[in-house]
Amino acid sequence: MTSGQHTPPRASLATWPTPLEPAPRLAHALGLGADDLWIKRDDLIGLGGGGNKVRKLEWLCGAAVADGATVLVTTGASQSNHARLTAAAGARLGLDVVLVLAGSSGSSSSGNLALDGLFGARVVWAGEGDAGTLATAAEHVAQRLRREGAVPALIPFGGSSPVGARGYVECARELLLQAPELNTVVTALGSGGTMAGLVAGLSPDRVLGVHCGAVPSPATTVSALATPLTDTPCPPPALRIRLDQVGAGYGTLTEPVMSALTLAARTEGLVLDPIYTGRALAGLTAAVESGDITPGQRTVLLHSGGLPGLFGHPPTLARAEEGLTDG
Incomplete structure (x- = not known):
């Protein structure tokens, strides 16, 4: 380093x-x-x-907490391991979590999505698109959260x-x-x-x-x-x-x-x-x-x-x- x-x-x-x-x-x-x-x-x-995402989230969430964040916002595919572990990290740290996922509601409800719900994350479905499309949707979500008085931290795609x-x-x-x-x-x-x-x-x-x-x-x-x-x-x-x-x-x-x-x-x-x-x-x-x-x-x-x-x-x-x- x-x-x-x-x-x-x-x-x-x-x-x-x-x-x-x-x-x-x-x-x-x-x-x-x-x-x-x-x-x-x-x-x-x-x-x-x-x-593996937990290793990344230790550093990303540490920075978010230091900045006074109250909610984590991240992106991923519908079965994203990163999204699931961001939801778990938020639960551990007492932070709300919003997941901006590719696809649409009802397309799947098992695997990682079931755990997302168990950890208490909210999901915003962004439709089909690449990482750039998801990032734009996540920024819109963050802007809305700020208007509502929250302090969002944008966690990058894959925690990378x-x-x-x-x-x-x-x-x-x-x-x-x-x-x-x-x-x-x-x-x-x-x-x-x-x-x-x-x-x-x-x-x-x-x-x-x-x-x-x-x-x-x-x-x-x-x-x-x-x-x-x-x-x-x-x-x-x-x-x-x-x-x-x-x-x-x-x-x-x-x-x-x-x-x-x-x-x-x-x-x-x-x-x-x-x-x-x-x-x-x-x-x-x-x-x-x-x-x-x-x-x-x-x-x-x-x-x-x-x-x-x-x-x-x-x-x-x-x-x-x-x-x-x-x-």
Whole structure:
């Protein structure tokens, strides 16, 4: 992290560090050595069902509280893990939460949305659109809240900003203590902040991001988020990013991802989600097949959570139920 930078306030939302667990049966199935593959269990972060966004929200909510915010406003897809955890963070900190989500009322009511309601968040449906459309809608919501006397804090899409990415600089420090000999951390690349923090804390050559289709220019996005956090320039060409797991788009289930979900479940009892962690493992599988990751290297797969989203993804549920057999 750049020396002399002002350190923003940080909210306490979880207990650290998260576990680093071996995955020998999964490693063997991928063609790696039994001690080569480990799982960083950020799905076990306690707040709100767990997940990587809690690390970002500690910094983002800390800044919001310091600024006197009374309500958090953020954006996401209808099954957004970030939205769910923002709702949980608001509940923990005594702040109201408004979620500006893509889609329309009644399009879904399960998975993360059920938890959004349980945590007491209010939802504003913004219709179909990209992150820019959602950001505009969120600003309109914030303006209305100000007129009503509230003090809103806009939390960025995915919690990804240089402030939020500090959470994964901290994760990088944890990993260096838990596995100082690690070669590569493999992570899903959604809104970019998770990979950016890891890159800032570890260096670009030790982080492999697997693009999930959430942003149009993943390398540029990660570079812009990581650069303010490090003394070393981080240009887009220096980043290791796989672009081959997006398939037909962000919300779609692909065969490599379904295979990854099944493999993790049946070798380690490990549940992944079809949008992020499933793509991360599919990308790791492809990296082993291409020789980008080889036996004898200490590799860490970041489990960034997302289990509730599995229950809001009907195609994946249907495929999973096909695996049921009569006793």
